[in-house]
Amino acid sequence: MNILLVEDNNNLALNITEYLEGNGHIVDYSANGSSALQLAISQRFDVIVLDLMLPGMDGFQFCENLRNSVYADTPVIMLTARDTEHDKLKGFGVGTDDYLVKPFSLPELEMRMQALVRRSRHESFGNQHLICGDLDYDPGTMKLIRGDQEVFLKPVPLKILVLLMRNPHRVVTREEIEQEVWKDDLPDSEVLRSHVYVIRNEINKNGHPNILHTIRGVGYRLGDSN
Numbered sequence: 001m002n003i004l005l006v007e008d009n010n011n012l013a014l015n016i017t018e019y020l021e022g023n024g025h026i027v028d029y030s031a032n033g034s035s036a037l038q039l040a041i042s043q044r045f046d047v048i049v050l051d052l053m054l055p056g057m058d059g060f061q062f063c064e065n066l067r068n069s070v071y072a073d074t075p076v077i078m079l080t081a082r083d084t085e086h087d088k089l090k091g092f093g094v095g096t097d098d099y100l101v102k103p104f105s106l107p108e109l110e111m112r113m114q115a116l117v118r119r120s121r122h123e124s125f126g127n128q129h130l131i132c133g134d135l136d137y138d139p140g141t142m143k144l145i146r147g148d149q150e151v152f153l154k155p156v157p158l159k160i161l162v163l164l165m166r167n168p169h170r171v172v173t174r175e176e177i178e179q180e181v182w183k184d185d186l187p188d189s190e191v192l193r194s195h196v197y198v199i200r201n202e203i204n205k206n207g208h209p210n211i212l213h214t215i216r217g218v219g220y221r222l223g224d225s226n
Contacts, residue, residue, distance in 0.1 A: 001025045001046040001117055006036040006062065007079065008054055012102075016049065019106040033057030041069040047113045050096075052080035052087070060094050067095040075116035077109070130165040132222055133211055135203060137165055151202050156181060157195045161203070164212070164222040173219040196220060 003020060007013040008031040017027045028045070030036035034056035040048060048066070052059035059078055066072065077098040078091050088099050097116050100109060130137040136145040144151040144158065153161060163180050164172055178186050200212045213221045 003027045004045040004048045005029045007051040033062045046117045048076045050078050064094040132165045132168045157199045161199050169223040171215045171221045
């Protein structure tokens, strides 16, 4: 991860930086809220670790300004010694994504950052216009087009197809699909096969070549008709 650490306690900042860099992350550091904001709006970071009490600009002001900038969607985890509901609500109100009260463990900080980055990437990816060959899906309108014809799918088959479109030409395993669609409430083994049958019939209507392939014993691949 590419991380911006904003913390005015030098000893804590050094401990965090050494731990994260030791685990392979890249850390930029600032001890001043105003200077940190300039960094945050001039380059892309995967996540920002933000102390609440800072010189120049406190964490609340920093977060509020960040959310009005070009990198408004950058995840922020706020560090504070103030474990009060009022501060937490205020932090979330100005756009903080997570809240960690001092003292905290460095492994927990890293775990929380990784969770925020995964969620952020998933949400960003989920908003992308997807194209695979002549198959086109617009998540904004939830409209699916093959060639020049609209394809209508119910929510579960559509969710499966969108997952395959996010991974074109790659074999997506049954386990990946089931976990994405049903989480821990896994269906009977025939349920996924039935949904794939429906998807294949709908997208292959009107003489379109098959692009949804079963990889026996593994999963499914969306790609060319070869």
